[in-house]
Amino acid sequence: NAGVTQTPKFQVLKTGQSMTLQCAQDMNHNSMYWYRQDPGMGLRLIYYSASEGTTDKGEVPNGYNVSRLNKREFSLRLESAAPSQTSVYFCASSVETSGRETQYFGPGTRLLVL
């Protein structure tokens, strides 16, 4: 199993450009998440999807849109990138087993907006 995969690994954008960050998991998990990680701050939730076809806003959703294409894939779109969106983006999926939840993270996408 590859676990959680993310593409691209690194991207440079100019202000106002758009892009989509891709995430896929092969663990058959229902729940998937998008986080951003900035220096000196904890991971912050952007969007969450409990299952295919459902999405919910997290703590910092402004400037982002998401699509839960199917059970495996959860994409994050920046319609008009801003320098404040320079960050490392992590996708995660989770499963609950015997009442205990485990969250698995992807390797991250490093985004620089100029």
Added chain:
Amino acid sequence: EDQVTQSPEALRLQEGESSSLNCSYTVSGLRGLFWYRQDPGKGPEFLFTLYSAGEEKEKERLKATLTKKESFLHITAPKPEDSATYLCAVQEESGTYKYIFGTGTRLKV
């Protein structure tokens, strides 16, 4: 306001020198507390989940404990390969997706 505070921010240990990392939390209702390890340039890697005060989990040189207000990650006789940033997160009782992460402790052995 719900929050998670980790201390110290950074810790340097000699190989074999045991120590503890702290995660204190303020949340209206705790569903679970999680510890992760994060290596530079990589995503967080799950270590432990703790659900109730008094619970303990162990894995190799790591042992996590939980009280009603804080959690400790004890590192016994650390090795250089234990160097990483250790993240703590709490999951609120009210929302299954609502995780609050601390800023981490950077450990160098």
